[in-house]
Amino acid sequence: MAPAEKETEGAERPVSTVVIRADDVDFVRDGNLLLDSVSLTVHSGEHWALLGANGAGKSTLLGLLGAVAHPTRGRVEILGRTLGRVDLRELRSHLGHINPRHPLHSPLRVRDVVLTGLTNSIEPVPRWSPTDEQVKRADRLLTMLGMGGEKAESRWPTLSQGERGRTLIARALMPSPRLVLLDEPATGLDLAAREQLLTSLDELRAEHPELATILVTHHLEELPASTTHAMLLRGGACLGSGPADEVLTTDQVSKCFDHPVRITRTDGRWAARSERAAQR
Known part of the structure; x- marks a missing residue:
């Protein structure tokens, strides 16, 4: 810079x-x-x-x-x-860093997992408590990501992998x-x-x-x-x-993976298919 x-x-x-x-x-x-x-x-x-x-x-x-x-x-x-x-x-x-292999082992509630984004820690920090506004922000983020309401009270071990992923996105966004x-x-x-x-x-x-x-x-x-x-x-x-x-x-992705593929984009989303399969 x-x-x-x-x-x-x-x-x-x-x-x-x-x-x-x-x-x-x-x-x-x-x-x-x-x-x-x-x-x-x-x-x-x-x-x-x-x-x-x-x-x-x-x-x-x-x-x-x-x-x-x-x-x-x-x-x-x-x-x-x-x-x-x-x-x-x-x-x-x-920074917000989202790792799907988040190393949490405690049965924290979803909302509490999100609030650890403020302390940049895996577990809640002892003697630290979020403000009412911070709790409201966590709930707003969870609602935006489809994890609001009763899901915010769910325990981490009970979540599916997809639910964990959305929870971790909310956690990453907590410090803005x-x-x-x-x-x-x-x-x-x-x-x-x-x-x-x-x-x-x-x-x-x-x-x-x-x-x-x-x-x-x-x-x-x-x-x-x-x-x-x-x-x-x-x-x-x-x-x-x-x-x-x-x-x-198609050309650059084929070179990147050292394999002939055909790249398409439909409704904004990409797809790759083996060139041989695409020719059949």
């Missing part, structure tokens, strides 16, 4: 729409180059998909963008703060983040639960037009219709990046 211009006394400082900027990022672990000169800029209101085969570097890149790790080389700025010059834990408190990261949110969902989740994401994005999101997946069928941009990763390198319709093409 370019340095901020010197403010004129009394003038209101403009708010940048850039929420993430990664420049020529490398990431090396145990001598292995997992990311190779990857660059990405995400603005407010953009909804990115990171796609690639297993081992392509998607989760590694998401870890950098979620302030979980530092790059080996290159520069990553998140919400105007440069990794390596900021406390990662403090920065993560300003400018950026939400979704790490394979449709993992383990059946068809109905997946469609409910994707509908919830579309509605979420419509109700929060300034929110930016980044979603990691292996499957084009798991992309919401509201996806605006995409990046294809292969072997830790960027194969394509930009507006979704320009990146998610």
Whole structure:
């Protein structure tokens, strides 16, 4: 991100729409180059998909963008703060991170799970209590995501995988983040639960037009219709990046997965089919 211009006394400082900027990022672990000169800029209101085969570097890149790790080389700025010059834990408190493998083992009520998004903790923090307004916000988010009413009183172990996914989206939104990261949110969902989740994401994005999101997946069928941009990763390198319709093409996706597929888009949703099967 370019340095901020010197403010004129009394003038209101403009708010940048850039929420993430990664420049020529490398990431090396145990001598292995997992990311190779990857660059990405995400603005407010953009909804990115990171796609690639297993081992392509998607989760590694998401870890950098979620302030979980530092790059080996290159520069990553998140919400105007440069990794390596900021406390990662403090920065993560300003992000919404949705992990379907949420490591909660207590039988918390759905509403209480959502409220842990305010403390950035898995379990409720001892001697901390939410305000009435915070509880009302949790209930509003749960209602928006189809988990309001009696479902808000349900216990975590009794939830289906789809219900857990929608609960975790509400939890990520509690601190009003400018950026939400979704790490394979449709993992383990059946068809109905997946469609409910994707509908919830579309509605979420419509109700929060300034929110930016980044979603990691292996499957084009798991992309919401509201996806605006995409990046294809292969072997830790960027194969394509930009507006979704320009990146998610038959040619580029086939190269990304090293398999001939035909890409179609109907009613805003993408689908991939083996080229051989499509020719029958």
